Amino acid sequence: MTQVDETKLNELVGRVLGDLGGAVSVPLVRIGDSLGLYETLKRIGPATAEELAAAADCFPRYVREWLAAQAASGYVQHERGSFWLTPEQAFVFAEPDSPVNMIGAFDTAAAMVENQPKVQAAFKTGRGVAWGDHAGCMFCAVARLFRPGYVNALVQEWIPALDGVADKLKAGVDVADVGCGHGLSTILMAQAFPRSRFTGYDFHSASIAAATAHAKAHAVTNVSFEVGRAQDFAGRDFDLITCFDCLHDMGDPKTAAVHIRKALNKGGTWMVVEPMAGDTLEDNINPIGRMYYSASTMICVPTSLAQEAGLALGAQAGEKRLTEVIRSGGFTKVRRAAQTPLNMVLEAT
Incomplete structure (x- = not known):
């Protein structure tokens, strides 16, 4: 013994x-x-x-x-x-706009528990759990989880860290927010840069409906939302395309990268915001990695495996793996432009 x-x-x-x-x-x-x-x-x-x-x-x-x-x-x-x-x-x-408001994380944890039977069954079959089949409150929970970071860093730090992008947005360009969810990121950008035009795309129709209602409630007129997948959304000739905390959830992020490259104007920029992670498991044995690996097991990997290809990058893919996926789309330059304790911001051109 x-x-x-x-x-x-x-x-x-x-x-x-x-x-x-x-x-x-x-x-x-x-x-x-x-x-x-x-x-x-x-x-x-x-x-x-x-x-x-x-x-x-x-x-x-x-x-x-x-x-x-x-x-x-x-x-x-x-x-x-x-x-x-x-x-x-x-x-x-008690402060919704605080950069460390954690209520959304508790909401997400509750949704993960509700999802357990579906994910547990998938452990045996290897199949995924489609985004639209997750717990009913998952979508609002995830939106609320990411909100503090977007409210406090997106316009103030992340966009200014991109090469020349802030000046373009101030002058007025076309922007696509791919995988926009409930549209918080899209609306924040639209409010900050009223001369630019923003289109949010998401493959989940209920999220697009929520985003549209959100924009209407805030009287934001330079934004619209459409149902569309990252691999084949309809828009073209964008000067900036953004993906917030969603590339690792895609079933076929490499095809998405190819399509996004084609949808950009010459000289356009792809801004990829992903969960903070090192490139190895050892790098991620910490409180942030613990939270993200758990969420990835219950949300991100099942969502990806439910889609075609099902690459299942996971929420802790790391910068090296993400860069490989981004470069596979034809991008020649990828750099980490900014970071927070919870996110990394990659700029691809």
């Missing part, structure tokens, strides 16, 4: 207990967000459970237990029966 190292065992058990605490926090965080408990506590705190319940129009006994769980998790502060959010806690849970 193998001898167990008690110290290592206790360390592992401690880590698993911490993980379980985080896992069971997922529904509580989503309840706090949906009922406005975080936002209300930020506004009125310090407050007792009864005061927060009254302000949020909730039943006090539930709120008291919820606050106790939040305090135990370190998500709210507590002293002598009063609760409040520190500025840092508010930045994570």
Whole structure:
């Protein structure tokens, strides 16, 4: 019988207990967000459970237990029966435009759990799980997950890091956002560069409908959305084509790269935003890699395997592999133009 190292065992058990605490926090965080408990506590705190319940129009006994769980998790502060959010806690849970708002990650985690039966079955068959067949809230969850990075870096840092692209956008050019999802990235660019014209493409018709409604709600007139695949969308003569966190989800990203190259004007740029990753598993044994590998297992790989070719790059493909795919489309220059802890921005010409 193998001898167990008690110290290592206790360390592992401690880590698993911490993980379980985080896992069971997922529904509580989503309840706090949906009922406005975080936002209300930020506004009125310090407050007792009864005061927060009254302000949020909730039943006090539930709120008291919820606050106790939040305090135990370190998500709210507590002293002598009063609760409040520190500025840092508010930045994570109560400020939608914060660069580190994490609510979308909790929503995505919940959708991953809901997807388990379909993905588990695919482990046996090798088949994929189509994007449109994932849990109903997956699409809004993913949009919300990526929103903080886009809101805080897309226009401010990523586009200025591309060679000459910001000046073109200011003057007025045609742009395609391929794999646009709910259109957040497309609309942010359209708002920032009103002289340019933006078209968002996605193969998921429900996402295109949501993007169209989103643009209408924000009265953005220089943007439109169409159903279209990365391999054969209809538009041509673009000066900039963007792909945000979607190249690794495609079944046939190499054919997409070829088509995108043909759809660009001479001198045009392809901006590829992908999850941050090193080129080897060893490079990605860290908290970011852990999160992305898990999401990739439950979302990205099944989505790719459900499509033709099913290359299944995965969310941690790494810059070297992504560059190979991009170059296969006829691009001769690929460089990392910018990065954040969660994303890398590649510029291809």
